[in-house]
Amino acid sequence: MTMLRSFDPASGDLVWEGESAGADAVAAALLRARHAFPAWRALPVETRVAVAGRYRDALEARKDEIARIISRETGKPLWETQSEVASMIGKVGLSIAAQAERAGEKRSAMPFGEAVLRHRPHGVMAVLGPFNFPGHLPNGHIVPALIAGNTVVFKPSEMTPATGAAMAECWAQALADHPFVFQCIQGGRETGEALVAGHIDGLLFTGSAGAGAHFRRVFADRPDVILALELGGNNPLVVWDAEDVEEAAAVVVQSAFITTGQRCSCARRLIVPDSVFGSALVDAVAALARRISIGAWDESPEPWIGPLISDAAARSARARVDDLSGRGAKVILPFTGVEGRSDAFVTPGMLDVTGTFVPDEEIFAPVLQVSRVADFDAAMAAANNTRFGLSAGFVSADDALWERFALESRAGVVNRNRPTTGAAGSMPFGGLGESGNHRPSAYYAADYCAYPVASFEAGHAGGNMGAISDRLRA
Structure with missing residues (x-):
């Protein structure tokens, strides 16, 4: 059994200790997520939105505690981690709005029927979180992925497992009636490698450009896996x-x-x-x-x-x-x-x-x-x-x-005339070149959490034979 520990970088004090997930545990988590997916996908989006709302309520109830956890693991001042938790809470409403605007259902009339645009979830999403914003950044992948109807297996940074555990507790409260829709696995590089190598439909990653380049190579022959990379910059x-x-x-x-x-x-x-x-x-x-x-x-x-x-x-x-x-x-x-x-x-x-x-x-x-x-x-x-x-x-x-x-x-x-770090949650966030792969997150996360399905529909088959007959007589 391999143990994982996190420490306060200011004092060296132990913050969290727990077991690191091995390859078998990762495979089992992915299988549970795969089995949970069909029922979660089939729910009305309003039901999934309500679950996200309960998660927001759980965060709100524990916001001071979670801010302290983030501060202890990252060393960031409390004023900054309080702002991070506020962003996590605000992300729920923004994700609900983005889902409706960018990945909702749209209908338009056409001759002999209508055109319908729907969006469907990919399946099982793996989310790898960073240490610098261990709550806010993975939260920006997880919330829209779940609202869209995906199931999620989340591995926090090995530097910030306590933050990931606190998020998982909030999701467990919100998803009490929907087991295994969200799972958190803890571990370091080997755990992450097992997750990436597993049967997943998407990898949503925030981290270094070097790791992003590695994932590009790993998934070069896996075009069925959606890859969203939010990386660094010079x-x-x-x-x-x-x-x-x-x-x-x-x-x-x-x-x-x-x-x-x-x-x-x-x-x-x-x-x-x-x-x-x-x-x-x-x-x-x-x-x-x-x-x-x-x-x-x-x-x-x-x-x-x-x-x-x-x-x-x-x-x-x-x-x-x-x-x-x-x-x-x-x-x-x-x-x-x-x-x-x-x-x-x-x-x-x-x-x-x-x-x-x-x-x-x-x-x-x-x-x-x-x-x-x-x-x-x-x-x-x-x-x-x-x-x-x-x-x-x-x-x-x-x-x-x-x-x-x-x-x-x-x-x-x-x-x-504003800092380079300034960004609005109602706008996309991401880069090009070695900074990403043209799938910006924040408000545009809805784009990579579901794929579009275009349909031309009619309530009955009437009109088709007439068109064929006219062509034959011509």
């Missing part, structure tokens, strides 16, 4: 002018350093003009970043950011920063540990990489690379010089430049 933020440098710097800091840089939509590359304004902006960002409060999730006053997810994550990020320095990057703000804290704690770092060749890689930490360019053509070229395409940001009062930036940016989320 996201650019172009700041070209600003009436208030301090306000522009605040957009940069929120883009780059929120959640200790552990958002897939965080700005990784700051692109500024090689000018007096560009230098002033960089100085203002560095000054503001130095003021960021760092601490454990349960400290008072509450910090703005906590630690990285683990000591190992911090070591990996430091190695990446050291590599950039070895390539010639100049340190603007050192990326270091925090004295008296666990090794998972780090300070925001900034490096000037102008004229330096740097790998096109995402550093999943509060590290910002600064590039100074001669003109806006060079800024656009630098912004798009990436194999990723998740988010991009532009700070400027110039409407004409914004129109060009919005047109030419290769990203799924393109923001103006």
